Amino acid sequence: MLVGAVTVLVGFLSRCSDRKADPADPRGSAFAEAASCARCHKSIYDAYATTAHAHSSAVASAGTVKGRFSAPDNIFHFAGRADVVMEQQGEELFQVLKSDGKEQGRFPFDVVFGSGRKAQTFLYWKGGQYFQLPVSWFVPADNWANSPGFPADHPKFDRLIPSTCFGCHSSMVKVREETKGITVTEQFARREMIGGIDCQRCHGPAAEHVAFHTENPAEKAARFITRIDTLNRVQRLDMCALCHSGLKPMYKPAFAFKPGDALSDFVIPTVPFRKKPDQLDVHGNQLQLLAASQCFLQSQTMNCSTCHNPHVTERTSMQTFSQRCMTCHQPGSPQFCKHTGKPKGVLQQNCIDCHMPALPSGAITLLTNGEQSPTPDSVRTHLIDVYADVVKKLP
Ligand code: HEC
Ligand code: HEC
Ligand code: HEC
Ligand code: HEC
Ligand code: HEC
Ligand code: HEC
Ligand code: HEC
Structure with missing residues (x-):
């Protein structure tokens, strides 16, 4: 019994001293120093450093x-x-x-x-x-x-x-x-x-995780960190919806949110929480628009990670995103595009500009220097649909 207590104490002390190796994080002792993730997740860390999130x-x-x-x-x-x-x-x-x-x-x-x-x-x-x-x-x-x-x-x-x-x-x-x-x-x-927005904004406080894996370099399974693949669909969506479901009154600060938490415990319900798609706009309303799409409603599995890898910048690659559409809408299957105006090969290049066009935002308009009327910011809609008018105007 005494031996057990000593082991626990030694383990505790060595963990404390290891933690000192990283400078303290200003968010408190539950958080690892932000750059410490690079020691073991270098490729993710380096790629992430170039994303819009990292520079928001x-x-x-x-x-x-x-x-x-x-x-x-x-x-x-x-x-x-x-x-x-x-x-x-x-x-x-x-x-x-x-x-x-x-x-x-x-x-x-x-x-x-x-x-x-x-x-x-x-x-x-x-x-x-x-x-x-x-x-x-x-x-x-x-x-x-x-x-x-x-x-x-x-x-x-x-x-x-x-x-x-x-x-x-x-x-x-x-x-x-x-x-x-x-x-x-x-x-x-x-x-x-x-x-x-750093790693621990999405993955939660990770000081325990860093301390454990520093002491146990042979351990290959993730410990003291939420495994995203154990979360259900709503929990996975809530991780992004915290910031991507528009401005809303909150009971608790967004900073307190951890993966696995329910967004409904943070947000004060307003009426109506779910507006009609055509009344939605930026700031960041991707969730509600996606949730109104047939892909989302009928697939049961679609979440933000179906199309987005949050660790890398992919925004100009319409080909990459179109590949992700075709995991469900396979060429040659009855689920593929029904449009006959273009050859199949051309359709496969860019589903996005026809089915998720960039539309002018009603909420964000800016008056640039010397102009009389404001220019709207344009935003990629997440209401996946047939936009016949947009398609007609394409070359
Ligand atoms: C001392 C090494 C080490 C450090 C430092 C470290 N990790 Fe890890 N981490 C691991 C190991 C080992 C795994 C399990 C193998 C894997 O998934 O890469 C892991 C897995 C993860 C996972 C995957 C969970 C899942 O869904 O499977 C996340 C998320 C994670 N770490 C986040 C972080 C964050 C954030 C930091 C910085 C605050 C960090 N790690 C620092 C060793 C480390
Ligand atoms: C915008 C939110 C977000 C940020 C910021 C973020 N991640 Fe992730 N991370 C995720 C999601 C979502 C998954 C699950 C991906 C999936 O299932 O496709 C994930 C998965 C992981 C995994 C396990 C799967 C894998 O790809 O190896 C590791 C390790 C990881 N993240 C580390 C990090 C590190 C390190 C950082 C900071 C450099 C970071 N993450 C920043 C959302 C984020
Ligand atoms: C803490 C708030 C926050 C969380 C959580 C968050 N985002 Fe973001 N996201 C932002 C902000 C703010 C921007 C705008 C960044 C900028 O350009 O300044 C953004 C931008 C983006 C962009 C556009 C980036 C680009 O390169 O075009 C994508 C895609 C995105 N987020 C997806 C996600 C996904 C997927 C998740 C969940 C895994 C997520 N975000 C979680 C706040 C967040
Ligand atoms: C609920 C989360 C949330 C809040 C609160 C929020 N934003 Fe944002 N903001 C976002 C997201 C998400 C984006 C990316 C928008 C998109 O592309 O849909 C963004 C985009 C922006 C951008 C444009 C960045 C770019 O290049 O895309 C600016 C500037 C900005 N926000 C300023 C602000 C200011 C100022 C406030 C406070 C008055 C604020 N935001 C409050 C989530 C938020
Ligand atoms: C996870 C699987 C999945 C992914 C990924 C997916 N969809 Fe779908 N989509 C569906 C399902 C299921 C339906 C409803 C049944 C049907 O119409 O085939 C659907 C319906 C549609 C419809 C008809 C919409 C309507 O209102 O009638 C269009 C257009 C569409 N998807 C385009 C896309 C595009 C473009 C992408 C990529 C940006 C995409 N889908 C990604 C599963 C998916
Ligand atoms: C069916 C595929 C698909 C799904 C699912 C999806 N997105 Fe996107 N998203 C895209 C495509 C394609 C773009 C356009 C490329 C880009 O700008 O990154 C995009 C762009 C964005 C942008 C930048 C929009 C802009 O114009 O500023 C944000 C932010 C974003 N997505 C967030 C999310 C969030 C949050 C979720 C989950 C609620 C999500 N996305 C789910 C395909 C998808
Ligand atoms: C040039 C624009 C264009 C491109 C590119 C395109 N589509 Fe379409 N798609 C349409 C139009 C328009 C329709 C409606 C049918 C019609 O009137 O021709 C349609 C119909 C569909 C439908 C059936 C919708 C329904 O009402 O049942 C699906 C699913 C779909 N497209 C998915 C995709 C996917 C996935 C891709 C990329 C591999 C893609 N589309 C590429 C314009 C396009």
């Missing part, structure tokens, strides 16, 4: 902000008399408010949201709070644009950004809640965050 947010710097800071490409004119000028001063970047050419104020870029795949928007910090800057970078236009939902006639500097934005776009943000009277205000420390 960052501390602002000349390296992470995509837009141009030199004249004449750095001025955004509002319909009124104000201009916002993007300036670099040493290491710092600013949006400078000018009216009739005179400087009225300068606001630092503190945090970047968006990998630069489509758009980046920026936050500045003041008095413990984050505010969105009025000018964003819009990739399809290769230009600065007014931030989505912001007025076109004057620059707005007072849109407060809550921690919920960080909950979908980052791996940690430090929040202190301050009570003033009856209202609770979130207080942030400037630039204190873990930018990007």
Whole structure:
């Protein structure tokens, strides 16, 4: 009995000392230091580092902000008399408010949201709070644009950004809640965050896993980590739906979610939770659109991983995605495409642009510099269907 107790104690101590080998993670002792995964999962780690998830947010710097800071490409004119000028001063970047050419104020870029795949928007910090800057970078236009939902006639500097934005776009943000009277205000420390979505956002806290496998290098079966293939379909969908089912009020912060958890324990039900597909839009409503598709309804198995490998960047490869369609819709079978307007070989190249076209978003529109009417961001719909009008317009 005594021997048993000693072994447990030694095991415990050696695990503690091993854990010290990795610098502490700011999320707490349940989390391994983010880069530690590279020691044993190098190929996944390296491939993942190039994905949009890995760069979904960052501390602002000349390296992470995509837009141009030199004249004449750095001025955004509002319909009124104000201009916002993007300036670099040493290491710092600013949006400078000018009216009739005179400087009225300068606001630092503190945090970047968006990998630069489509758009980046920026936050500045003041008095413990984050505010969105009025000018964003819009990739399809290769230009600065007014931030989505912001007025076109004057620059707005007072849109407060809550921690919920960080909950979908980052791996940690430090929040202190301050009570003033009856209202609770979130207080942030400037630039204190873990930018990007890291391994432990999807796989959960992994300090035990790292400690165990470091001590037991011969063990080939995963321990102290949720095995994704033991999860049911809803649990697998919820892992992605946490961030890909649109903006929603939550009981608990998204940061607390672990694989296997039920999203319904996090989200405050709203009526109607499931809107009609044609009323859905980005921000990130892939789940609801997919769930309304016949492929999803009739296959019983389809989930996000049926088509997406979350560890790699595949977004330009329509051929790769079409192969995944053909695992169910095999060429030559009655399940294959019924379209007769194109040869079979051509149909096999790109199912996507006909059945999941990129459609303009009603929710996200940006007014680019010098334009009178806003340009919608276009989003790949996840309502898999026949889009006869879209097909007619294709060459
Ligand atoms: C000391 C080695 C080691 C380190 C460090 C390590 N792992 Fe692992 N991990 C393993 C081994 C061994 C397996 C089982 C074989 C496999 O699936 O690759 C595994 C499997 C996994 C699995 C697969 C679970 C499944 O679905 O089968 C995940 C997820 C995982 N690790 C995540 C992580 C994360 C996240 C980190 C960093 C925080 C990490 N690992 C760090 C050794 C390690
Ligand atoms: C913590 C929140 C979060 C979780 C969990 C999450 N995503 Fe994302 N995802 C995002 C954000 C934010 C973006 C936008 C990244 C950007 O470009 O800035 C994104 C982008 C994507 C993209 C587009 C990337 C590209 O290269 O075109 C795909 C595909 C995607 N996610 C799939 C998934 C799948 C599949 C899962 C579940 C396995 C998942 N996501 C889980 C937040 C999340
Ligand atoms: C966006 C969510 C997401 C992120 C971020 C993510 N994973 Fe995964 N991971 C998954 C999903 C989903 C699966 C199951 C894949 C499947 O079944 O096709 C998986 C499977 C795995 C596996 C086991 C299967 C395999 O491919 O070997 C390992 C190991 C793993 N992940 C490690 C990592 C590491 C290391 C990182 C960070 C570099 C990471 N994951 C980041 C969602 C994610
Ligand atoms: C519920 C999760 C969620 C919340 C909350 C959220 N986002 Fe997002 N955001 C996403 C996802 C998912 C994407 C990828 C969108 C897509 O392609 O459908 C995205 C995309 C973006 C992009 C464009 C990045 C790109 O290149 O595609 C920006 C900028 C952005 N979000 C800013 C914000 C801001 C600012 C807030 C807070 C006001 C916020 N987001 C809150 C999930 C979220
Ligand atoms: C997991 C299996 C599976 C995958 C993968 C899959 N589908 Fe389906 N799909 C089905 C099933 C089952 C149906 C319903 C029966 C049928 O129409 O064949 C369906 C129906 C459809 C329909 C008819 C829709 C309607 O409303 O009548 C289209 C179009 C379609 N799929 C296209 C695609 C495309 C494009 C992809 C790849 C992006 C894809 N499917 C991937 C299983 C799948
Ligand atoms: C039947 C195949 C299929 C399934 C299932 C699927 N996707 Fe996609 N998804 C695609 C294709 C094809 C694209 C277009 C290529 C790209 O942009 O990555 C795409 C694009 C995306 C994008 C980028 C959209 C944009 O325009 O910004 C996100 C985000 C995404 N998927 C998330 C998800 C999530 C989350 C799930 C699960 C709820 C999911 N997908 C399920 C095929 C699929
Ligand atoms: C050039 C556009 C185009 C391409 C490429 C294409 N389809 Fe289709 N597909 C259509 C149209 C249009 C229809 C409706 C039948 C018609 O009117 O010709 C259709 C019908 C279908 C149907 C039957 C839907 C029903 O109503 O029963 C399925 C399933 C399908 N396609 C799957 C696929 C898959 C999988 C691929 C890729 C291997 C693919 N399609 C490639 C345009 C296309």
